[in-house]
Amino acid sequence: MNVKLSNRENYDQDLPETLDIPNVTAGAILKGSVKQYGAKNAYIYRDTPITYNHIYTEAKRFANSLRELGIGRGMTVSTHLPTCPQYVAAYYGIILSGAAYSPLNPYLPVGDLTYQLNDSETKVVVTHESVASSIAEVLTDTGVQHVIMTGDSEIYTNETPVDVSMHEGWHSFAALKRSSSDEEFDPGIDPQEDLVHIAYTGGTTGSPKGVMITHANLVSNITQIAAWTAGALPVVDDDGALLFVAVEQDSEVYKEKYLIPLGEEIRLSPSPLFHITGGIGMIVSPMSLGVTTLLPDRFIPTQFLELIEKYKVSSINGAPAMWNVLLNLPGIDSYDFSTIRNISSGAAPLSQKELALLKEMFPNARVGEGYGLTEATASVAGSVCLTGGIHKIGTVGLPTCNTEIKIVSLDGLSEESLHYGESGEICIRGPQVMKGYFNKPEETAATLRDGWLHTGDIGIMDEDGYLAIVDRKKEMLIYNGYNVYPSRIEEVIVSHPAVQNAIVIGKPVESVGEIPKAFVIVKPGSTISVEELMTYTNERVVHYSKVRELEFLDQFPMTAAGKISKIHLKKMELENQ
Known part of the structure; x- marks a missing residue:
């Protein structure tokens, strides 16, 4: 069940029907963003700006630190961190080293923490002084070889490393970077085969599973997001850097078409960085598009709203739970939301009531929903971003570029597409679909069938290709x-x-x-x-x-x-x- 050609008007006509995905490593995304936006602010944390250049330098230093510890291609490094600037440097340092990044919820109970560290075969874990006691408690029950700790004294500098003397053999994140080179090196990554992420599912049934995302998966999804949300196509330069360039070169026409030009977005989201929404939506995708991202420590409604006004935020990403809190917050009408041009909701369906209230609260914004899942890197479908494109209430929009979606019977007896308007299991095919579950061939075979990812989500697709989410198959009663x-x-x-x-x-x-x-x-x-x-x-x-x-x-x-x-x-x- 592919999108009908008659519906092509809701796709950018200046983009090709099929995107050409470059065969490069995920590190090329960061390299390209620095070439385009190096001196620009990539992040603002506690009112302090951090440039793209700074992130790149710190990432290269950490990549070299890992190499000096004997860590690289084919190994796993886990992050056990709350939201902080060090998280971004650690993330990019891991993928530049050739190792696979595996995020840990820093507030996991010790049993779950032990399971994930062992299941992912983690060799190095990067933790924070505020949560490091959990790592210390489980360390002897894992195969972790090195623990690297950071803290508040290391947020903006490597000159004041945290004290790790109470933990024998542990390393300071800042001290490692300070003693390492910021040179580039080639870790020998095969983008089609080598893993960039091992991201764990929530474990709604049974134990959480490690989703294997390759460099090619991640580059594909970031390319899809750039084309879908910003009308931008990938360009690989002679130095191997991956840049995203708007197809429409007339700035006024471009701004009218996409509302927020490349390099001008100020983004705010409460998503923790260890979650896939935060990892893609606040680390990888925004840096590829020249975004300045505000990093809140946590979601405090009044502080969140103050950040919007103070920094003239243009784009907000969130989940229904957050919107529900904001919509019912006393005094919400007193805030100025005139700079907001884009409101995006994901993780769960919005009610039509909430959607209507959001459009009323943010009158200058395009309000839309998206659909994605860890097994598809992040993004699968989204509301039409083109000005004038049709947004159908109650749907999550259309499949993004290079993505096919079909709806099949819930009984699992047939792989044939159901008729339009019939509910069934959502299946996805595209370059962003995972390689499989880490060390779980049976679960992989059950989920990936004939090239299609069986999501476990129940949906309906209409005759124009718009997808509506009915429920989780596992939550149907x-x-x-x-x-x-x-x-x-x-x-x-x-x-x-x-x-x-x-x-x-x-x-x-x-x-x-x-x-x-x-x-x-x-x-x-x-x-x-x-x-x-x-x-x-x-x-x-x-x-x-x-x-x-x-x-x-x-x-x-x-x-x-x-x-x-x-x-x-x-x-x-x-x-x-």
Whole structure:
């Protein structure tokens, strides 16, 4: 099921139908960004600017540090860091060294931390003084050979290294860089085969799996994102640097077409860097496009809004949980959002109510959604970025360049595409699709079939190629033999004016399988009873999707990546039975 040619008007006509992806390493992206934007501010952290040149120098120093430790191609280096500038230098240093980068949630419990370090075969871990005790606790149970620690004294300089004397054999991140060269070297990477990322899935069922992303996968996805969001094509210069250049050379025409010209975007996102959304959306993609990215330590709503005004932010990336908080924040109407030109939401579907409110809050912005997953590097589909392009409410847009999407039966009995408008499993084919799961050939074979990635997500594609996400296959519940999609019930619940947010899970009941149970947060100052809300909801859904139980909460449990944790809610419900 490919996008119909009649729908080509929603793709940039100045771009080729098929992108030519350069066969270069991911390090070429950083090298190209420095050539184009070297003296420009790549990041602003705690009101201090950090240039592209500085990031590149620090990355090369760290790459040489790793080489001196005997670390390179075919090995894994994990980061165990909160959001900080050192994270960016560590990331690029790892990939320049030829090693694979594997991000760790710095707040993982020790059991999960041990599992991931061992499963990824990590040889070096880069940690932060604020969370280093976890590494110290598990170290003897892992194959880690070197621990590198950083901290606040090393944010902007290598001259004041952290004290590692209490940990025998550990290294200071700054001290290693200070004693290393910033020369370039060739680690001998094969872009098509060698890994750049081993990124772990959330582990919603079973243990988390390491997703193998090659250099070619990452370069492909960054090229796709550049073309889709900025109308830019890749150019490799004689020095092997990968640059992205806008096809439209008339600056006024270009600005009218894409709203934010290359090299002029000021981006803000609360995503932690260890999450795929933060890693791609705040480290790799923005640097390829000359973006200045604000790095907040964490999401504090009022500080977030103050950053928008102070730095005249033009683009915000976020997840529905963040938008929900902002939309219901007292005094939100007093802030100036006139500089915002792009609002992008991902990680989970936005309700139509939230989408309408975002368009009202950011009147000068293009408000859109995107769809992606770790197994496809990051991005798969997105709202049309062209000015005047059709944005269909309730969809995540069209497949990005060089990406095919088909919808197949949920029973797994056929690989044939379903008819337009029929719901089924979303399958993806494209150059950004993973190599497989690390050391898990059976899981790889079950997910990658005949070149198609079976996502486990349920979707519908319309006759114009627009994709709508129905739910996660794993979150679909079965009530009396009927397939029930929680997201559809949630959409109805949040449409009530007294409701701020809602989550629906399947609660096991022996006689019927699972019943839909709703957890609801009511807007401050609003009142509604359980009975009233259940009646409102059940009058608007099909009979087998009626909410059977409903509970009010003050707040939802959250993952470190800023998503609502359905796993925690399900566990809580089981414990209360």
